[in-house]
Every structure is written in structure tokens, then in C-alpha cells.
Amino acid sequence: MTDTDNNSLPERKRGSGVKMVYDLLRDEILDLVLPPGSPIDEVQLAERFKLSRTPIREALVRLAGEGLIDTLPNRSTMVSNIDFLNLHTFFEALVLMYRVTTRLAAQNHRPEDLPVIRGFHEDYAAAVQSRDALAMIATNAAFHAAIAEAGRNPYFTGLFRRLLDEGRRILRLYYQSYEEQFPQRFVDEHAEIIAAIEARDVEAADRLGKAHAEQIVEQVQKLFTRNNKLDIDL
Template sequence: MNAETANPDRKASLELALRRRILTMELPPGSVLDEVALSEEFGLSRPPVRELMRQMAGEGYIELETNRAARVSSMSYQSLRDFFLLAPMIYITANKLAAENRTKTELAVLKKIQHCFRKAVEDCDVESRVFYNDQFHRQIGEMAHNVYVVPSLRRLQIDHARIGKIFYQHPNTPRMQEELELASDQHEQMIEAIERRDAEASGELARLHIELSRRNMAMYAAPEGLETPTL
């Protein structure tokens, strides 16, 4: 029995760690992923690490090119523009479908994630805020039960988390804390709308939520007064 068979959770642990490191920008955009180091860190041989790299490349976390080391997916002003233009449509659709298709079990998971997000806001824990915000919207995407919406939402969330991390690296201010608390309140309202299967209210809350994010992110995406796309 090899180590991977004896420890089936190692690959899952590596996947979770890579997602978190990329989303929180512990691994910055464009940074090289050391396959050998990751294999040693998680007690895996290189084939399952490569398999995971291919999977995460398909999701948009990683860039793979022939004869080049795997790299964390890059970010540019064009990708920011694309994000701001597309995000409202995808988030609103996901929220509406989640309200229509959610299960009680999925709703319970969403509530647990929100509890972690709110605690991170209260504790001023930047990395946990970014991570659990990503998990919150990822869960809503799963609750949508739509094979076309989920991949698009997941790809958007990668840059959403990383742009958010850039914003939240700045010193906390009363205004920033107020808006974080507003974002957390909007999460709670989304849960309520999804629980009562109110698709229109859930979609409208998603629109307000992404607009809140857009206003904050735009200040740092274009600090020199560069025009940012409107919704």
C-alpha cells in the first residue's frame, strides 16, 4: 500500500491549501509552483500533484504551458475590466437559482460558512475574511445546481478574492469596518431570501453586494484616477 492509498486525504489537503494560498495571495499572481516542494510538503508523489495542477488549471487557479513550470494565474487591468463587467450577471443568476434549487443541507452549510465569515470580520482577520467570503459565494454557486453557471462563478471568484485581498491589505478604517459589516449583513439577508425561496430578493441582494465590492475595489484597482468600468 503506497502513502497516497494509506492517506487519501493528502491530495484533498493539498488542494485546499493551494486554493487558500492563491485566493489570499500568499502565492501572488504569476508565481511559480514548485511541484517537488509541494510533493514533499504533503507526502505525495508527483503524479497526483500534476493531476491536481491540471484540475486547478481548468478552474482558472493555475496556468500551464508546455515546457514551463506551473504558475499561479496572472492578473491584469484587462482581467479586472472583464471581472467588473461580467460579475453582476453571474452572481445575480447564481443567487436566483440557489433560492429556487437549494436543499436544507446546503443551506445549513451556508449558514456555518457565514458564521465563520462574521467572526473573521469581528476579529479583523484579513485572510479568513477573504477565504470565507469566497467559500460563501462558492456554496451559493453549488446550490444553484447549474452546470453552466458554476464554472463561470468559480473563475470570477478567484480574482474577486485576490482583488479583495489587495483592498483589505490597507489599514483598517472606521469606513472600511462599516462596509465589512454591511457586507456581512447582506450575506445574512441572502441566506434569509434563499431560505424562503425568494429568487428576486436573492438576486437583488447579489447586485447590491457586488456593487459594494466594486466601489471599494475600484479605489485600489485604479489609484491614479484610471477610469474603471461601470456596471
């Protein structure tokens, strides 16, 4: 393959460039293809996507708005760091949002939501089966995001999505070096959560969501203390 392999994307629709750049950079940041601290070069991206700097910049502004990149005025822009020192605030918010979104899903879900949730549940089970850590991370986030959507509170789903994104980075950080796996227990808990939602048992959904979240937090913290030598880098 030569450097003239731009025949696959010869012409794009008018507003699609920014979205493409935004989506791709976002994925690369969340998957740690671009690790925290990586410099983001506008001209380099412009060449890569065969675009001018203007749409690149628009995508970067959006990413900065979500806190995924940090921009130093008149200087460089880079992938934002993970704030390990205040990780407890992240867990705190994550647990609460797990609770709230699961509870609201039990309250407000519609019949058409359940197949979607079940679909991600099965994807997650398959990822566990095949011990694919990265797929576990992604499908777990998708599963809970779907539950949040069924809860139908855009303010909560907005925050929750951001938290799940950040969690994707954190998990990815640890699962890339240590081939850990989420226990089967999580799959079972997911099934319980679905049952509670379907039964519209709000209190059970709340309780299960909280317990599940705390399981995950505990799991992550266990990984942390085990390889806390990484923390010294900060």
C-alpha cells in the same frame, strides 16, 4: 525541528498524493503565498512532498486547467498573473453570477440548505467582528458558494466558484497591505439575502444579489483607485 520531520506523513493512501498537492498549491496560490509570477518547480515540489514528479505533474495539469498556473512548453511554469487590464470583465461576470445564483437559490433551495448558508453567514459576521480581513474574504466566498449550491445549477456554480477564487486573490492582494475592512453593511445585506431566499422571493433575491455584488465591486474599485500605484507594475 530537523529536516527529518517526515515522520508525520510516512505513508499515504494510493491516490491521495495528487489531491494533497493540488489542494495545497491551490490554497497557496489563492492566498498569495505564491504570488502571481512565482515559478513552480516540479523537482522542488517532489522533494517537498516526498513524491515522484508524476503525481506532482498531474496536480499541475489540473491547476493549469483551471487557469491558476501558466505553463510554457519545455520551459518554466508559474503562477498565472491577474489580468488587471480586463478586470471589468471579471466584475461583469461576478455581478451576473451573484444575481443568477441568488435568484436560483430562492427558487430551488431545499430546507437543509438554509442551515449551511446561515452557518457561513455567522462565520462571516464573526470575522467582521474580529476585523480579520482574511477570514472575511474566505467566509464571504463560502457564504455565496453555499447559496449557489442551493440554486442547483452546476454550470453556474462552476463558473461562480472560479470567479470567487479569482476574487479571493484580488482581495487578498489589497487587504494584505491595507488593513481595510468590509463594512457592517455587508453583514446586513447577507441577512436580507437569506430572508429573500427563505421566503422564495425570487425577484427580491435577484435585486439584492445584484445590489450586493455591485457594493462589493465598488468597494474593490475604491481600493484600486486608492492604491493604483500598484498597477504601474504591470
